[in-house]
Amino acid sequence: xxxVNELLQIYDRNQDKIGxxxxxxxxxxxxxxPFHTTVTAQITVTIDQNGTFMRAERVExxxxxxxxxxxxxxxxxxxxxxxxxxxxxxRYLAGDYPEYYKDDGSCFSLYIExxxxxxxxxxxxxxxxxxxxxxxxxxxxxxxxxxxVIRLDEKNxxxxxxxxxxxxxxxxxxxxxxxxAMIQPDDNCPDECWKDxxxxxxxxxxxxxxxxxxxxxxxxxxRETISYLHPKKIRNEGDGAKxxxxxxxxxxxxxxxxxxxxxxxxxxxxxSQKMHNTLKWLIRKQGTFFHTLTLVTWESESLxxxxxxxxxxxIGEEYESSLSSWDDEEEIxxxxxxxxxxxxxxxxxxxxxxxxxxxxxxxxxFDAATPGxxxxxxxxxxxxxxxxxxxxxxxxxxxxxHTKRKNxxxxxxxxxxxxxxxxxxxxxxxxxxxxxIVDENGKRLYAEVAKRLLPCIWNGQHISYDYVQKAVDKASxxxxxxxxxxxxxxxxLACSMVKKQRKERNREEWNVALDRKETDRSYLYGRMLAxxxxxxxxxxxxxxxxxVTNARRYMNTFSQRPFDTxxxxxxxxxxxxxxxxxxxxxxxxxYEKELHEIQNTFDVKTFKNNSKLDGLYLLGFxxxxxxxxxxxxxxxxxxxxx
Numbered sequence: 339x340x341x342v343n344e345l346l347q348i349y350d351r352n353q354d355k356i357g358x359x360x361x362x363x364x365x366x367x368x369x370x371x372p373f374h375t376t377v378t379a380q381i382t383v384t385i386d387q388n389g390t391f392m393r394a395e396r397v398e399x400x401x402x403x404x405x406x407x408x409x410x411x412x413x414x415x416x417x418x419x420x421x422x423x424x425x426x427x428x429r430y431l432a433g434d435y436p437e438y439y440k441d442d443g444s445c446f447s448l449y450i451e452x453x454x455x456x457x458x459x460x461x462x463x464x465x466x467x468x469x470x471x472x473x474x475x476x477x478x479x480x481x482x483x484x485x486x487v488i489r490l491d492e493k494n495x496x497x498x499x500x501x502x503x504x505x506x507x508x509x510x511x512x513x514x515x516x517x518x519a520m521i522q523p524d525d526n527c528p529d530e531c532w533k534d535x536x537x538x539x540x541x542x543x544x545x546x547x548x549x550x551x552x553x554x555x556x557x558x559x560x561r562e563t564i565s566y567l568h569p570k571k572i573r574n575e576g577d578g579a580k581x582x583x584x585x586x587x588x589x590x591x592x593x594x595x596x597x598x599x600x601x602x603x604x605x606x607x608x609x610s611q612k613m614h615n616t617l618k619w620l621i622r623k624q625g626t627f628f629h630t631l632t633l634v635t636w637e638s639e640s641l642x643x644x645x646x647x648x649x650x651x652x653i654g655e656e657y658e659s660s661l662s663s664w665d666d667e668e669e670i671x672x673x674x675x676x677x678x679x680x681x682x683x684x685x686x687x688x689x690x691x692x693x694x695x696x697x698x699x700x701x702x703x704f705d706a707a708t709p710g711x712x713x714x715x716x717x718x719x720x721x722x723x724x725x726x727x728x729x730x731x732x733x734x735x736x737x738x739x740h741t742k743r744k745n746x747x748x749x750x751x752x753x754x755x756x757x758x759x760x761x762x763x764x765x766x767x768x769x770x771x772x773x774x775i776v777d778e779n780g781k782r783l784y785a786e787v788a789k790r791l792l793p794c795i796w797n798g799q800h801i802s803y804d805y806v807q808k809a810v811d812k813a814s815x816x817x818x819x820x821x822x823x824x825x826x827x828x829x830x831l832a833c834s835m836v837k838k839q840r841k842e843r844n845r846e847e848w849n850v851a852l853d854r855k856e857t858d859r860s861y862l863y864g865r866m867l868a869x870x871x872x873x874x875x876x877x878x879x880x881x882x883x884x885x886v887t888n889a890r891r892y893m894n895t896f897s898q899r900p901f902d903t904x905x906x907x908x909x910x911x912x913x914x915x916x917x918x919x920x921x922x923x924x925x926x927x928x929y930e931k932e933l934h935e936i937q938n939t940f941d942v943k944t945f946k947n948n949s950k951l952d953g954l955y956l957l958g959f960x961x962x963x964x965x966x967x968x969x970x971x972x973x974x975x976x977x978x979x980x
Contacts, residue, residue: 340719341700342557344638345616346609351640352619357535359403360623366403367622371538372611373545375413378575379404379425379532380502380510381487383478386517387464389471394485396502397513403575404513404532407541409452410607414567416578421449423456423541424469425531427511428488433476438483439496439508450474461544463537465516478512555606557613562606566599569614572712573621573632573704579712581617581704582610617702628758631705631715631785633792637722638698643689644726646701646795647788649742650733650753654681657688679752682733690726697722701796705785715789718796728798735841736834739850739964741827748823752850754834755827757795761787763831764808773824800842806835810953814897816890833960836953848957852965854935856958859944860951862936863900864958867893869932870911872966876925877914897955901948932966 355369370376379402384392404425412420421430428435430449435441450473456462457470472478479496482488488507491497500507514531527536549563568582582605617634625634626647637643644653658681703716720728736754743749755763765783766773775781793799809832812818819825840846856862871889878885888910889896896903918926937945 341702341717342613344698344700345613345620346558348620348636348640349612349616355619357405357533357538359405359533362623364400365622367619368403368405369619370405370611370615371535372542372608372615373407373409373413374405374538374541374615375408375569375571376575377404377406377425377511378402378503378505379513380505381482381512382515383481383512384515384517385468385472387468389468389475391472391477391481392517394482394487396487399503402503404511405538406513406532407538407545409545410565410567413569414580419445419448421445421452423452424466425511425513427509428479429508431473431512432478433473434479438479438488438490438494446476456541456544459544459547461540461547463540465514465531465534465537466540468516469514469531549607553600553604555609556604558606558609560606560609562608564600564604565607565610566605568605568610569618572614572618573625573627573706577706577712579706579708579710581614581712581714583711626788628761628784628788629781631703631788633701633703633716633788635699635701637693638696638700639693641689641692641697641722643699643722644685644729646725646729646792647757649740649751649756649759650679650682650737651742651744651749651751652756653729653733654679654685657681657685679733679737682753683730686726686730690723693722693726695721695723699725701792703789703792716792718792720796725796728796731798732795735838737849738830738834738837739960740830740834741823755831757788757791758784759827760791760805760831763828764805764812768820768824771821771824773827801835801838803839806832806839806953809835810956813956814894816893817886829956829960832953832956836957840954848954850961850964852961854939857939857941858954858958859940859947860953860955861958862940863896863904863951864955864960865936865962866904866933867896867907867955868959868962868966869929869936870907872963873911873918873929874914876922876929877917897951899948900951900955901946932962 349369352369356371357368359366359368361367368376379397381394382397383394386392406425407423409420409423411418412422425431426449429441430445432438433443433446433450435446436443450470453466453470453473457466479488483490488510489497489500491499496507498506498508502510505511515529516531517529518527527534531537551563552561553564554560555562555564568580570580571577572579572581582603620636621632621634624636625632626645627633633647635643635646644657648656699718699720699722701716701718701720702714704712705715706712733753737752738754739750739752740755741748741750742755742759761784762774764787765780766775769776775783790802790805794801809828813825813829813832816822816825816829819828837848840848852865853861867889871887874887874889888907892903892907896907915926915929918929
């Protein structure tokens, strides 16, 4: 398990990040100390060093992430009564809870007894003393009611309908601030309990002292205190699924191989804590989520690397945004496509300069078949240089023109779209003008697409035939889309996939630039279809812009029986050619020339061949369309001769 050692090394290398709350966008995250976890708190109570109540307030939604100490059992609790060592919900902390809510008070008894042991130990902290002195008075709920933080109903009981951050009042989680006598609190010892590293170290030492019996850790080979209760909240703060778990006492799980869980596995307590905490930190810091599937990648030296699942434009953009903290890069001359991929190649070159021969890339993937169990579905390791080469290969061999929304505008880029976009294009429907997977059950397809494409991008394996064919089939049905831009997204994705497949199978090179010498039957038929569409579109008035051309109307049939269908399309465009000949002779001559050129390139036998076209016809269609619309020979942008 190389990833285990890697995770442990990352933890040791990032000691300065332990307990520091950082943000990814608006989402907070932190590298947890051992024997700690994070919760979302709803109430903050401020007391002084002597345990005297000062004030209380509801926690703002953007400040709710809270680091708390946990015991082995409390960190894994579900329905049982297992108090956290310091901070917890009202049921555990409030000695007067039964006065305001139906409860037997047993949770408070368990909590205060546990807190007293810590308070009376040699590892006690001043903040622990203050909290113990305050809570043993059993006035917490009374103080919260007086402070108008907790609201009562007409029976003077906690109003269950009232919520704090979507959490019902009886289940509200409480954290503490201890006001010290110091005018300015020490940076290493802030008033907030969840930020105090000295308090965290106190609990770590207290826990280690209690751990006596040691055994062999199966992961590291070291002798340490063994734990059979492991952390949850791996993918997110609400995640109850565990990666390591064995709680079956009926001999069902082990099926006669082992008599007990001790024989099946044994993981050191601190090893488990460090491994899980590092994993949670990496996932929140740089993980990618495809519905229930969570994927996280990292480089062995913690260097920034391009994200395998992003589109070409984003990879270049993210590199450009980081250049302020990196050395200036030399310019790279690339001019092989209508829209240059200079930024992308510059990014890969920049990343490549920072890795060495021993640098490794790691990827772990997690998914949950049931709410309580988490499975590791992906485990990959790859030399960093090879990873960059494979990323380059994917985007290069799939390179085509694509459009995406960027800063509120349509942005055209050369390369390949991202993995989530591929899922939306292949399996999504039109929703509010965009293609996306809407159905909740259908969102599982995000994970399926990611798992199918991961080997293609990460390891350079061949693209799946069924995905290519699905893209071609969908692109051949433009009438399925209300918005033309959505169909064009499908079309360009199909072109990318067909291009890559032809490269893999036949070692053929295809580009957006129109190849006028190409004699492939499918390619030529695609070119003719594009010309037919432009002939009709060029005669449309402003009121006709939304009209579907005959070329698009017959496109699916054309792909199945091209010769027969072309006879129909050719006849249908004659009125439009006549109109162009009368009103815009220059355009008429241009389109006639294009059609004659294509037809003359055909072999007579292949032209009359009525068999199904392969996906290459889409490349011919789009390249011809692009040439006529945006290329050097764009007739529409030229002035008509008087």
